Amino acid sequence: MNVAVFRKAHFNAAHRLHNPAWTDERNKEVFGLCNNPNYHGHNYELEVKVTGKIDPETGMVVDLGWLADLIKQEIEHRFDHKNLNIDTVEFRDLIPTAENIALVIWQILRAHLPEHLELG
Numbered sequence: 001m002n003v004a005v006f007r008k009a010h011f012n013a014a015h016r017l018h019n020p021a022w023t024d025e026r027n028k029e030v031f032g033l034c035n036n037p038n039y040h041g042h043n044y045e046l047e048v049k050v051t052g053k054i055d056p057e058t059g060m061v062v063d064l065g066w067l068a069d070l071i072k073q074e075i076e077h078r079f080d081h082k083n084l085n086i087d088t089v090e091f092r093d094l095i096p097t098a099e100n101i102a103l104v105i106w107q108i109l110r111a112h113l114p115e116h117l118e119l120g
Contacts, residue, residue, distance in 0.1 A: 004051040004120070005061050009071045011080035014041040015096040018085075039083055044101070046075065048109065052117040062117060074108050 016039045017031035027035045034040070048071060052061045082088055084096040090104045110119050 001053070002051050002118075003054055003061050004049050005064060005067075007048045007050075007064055007067045007071060009046045009048070009068070009076055010044060011046070011076050012041060012043050013079050013082050013084050014039040015084040015091070016040075017095055017097060019095060039085065044079075046071070046105065049120045050113065050117050051120060062113075070109065070112055074112065075105055078108075 015034070016036060017034040018027050019030075022030075048067065050062050050067065054061055079088065079101075084091040084101070091100070094100050094104070106119060113119055
């Protein structure tokens with residue numbers, strides 16, 4: 001039987017949602033306030049779900065302390081108090097929408113988890 005465990009974290013970051021292929025009018029129409037040329041910030045709440053079988057030797061799906069440290073090192077230190085468009089490699093050519101931020105975080109964390117665990 002699979003069991004899911006969760007770990008919460010948060011970070012604060014600035015961004016601008018802007019598609020350079022569009023006109024300024026189209027960007028404002030689609031992205032609204034998030035298209036501010038001077039950027040703006042959000043407080044992001046992150047909830048990481050890891051699913052897998054309980055290890056009979058440890059009684060755990062994953063060591064939650066290890067998971068918290070992974071999130072802190074790989075996500076919080078990378079994105080907290082950063083301008084996502086300027087200060088991060090991940091979003092230099094990727095619009096930092098909530099969906100793309102979630103996808104990037106998933107990719108980063110997935111690379112560090114054992115294959116038998118699911119990240120959702």
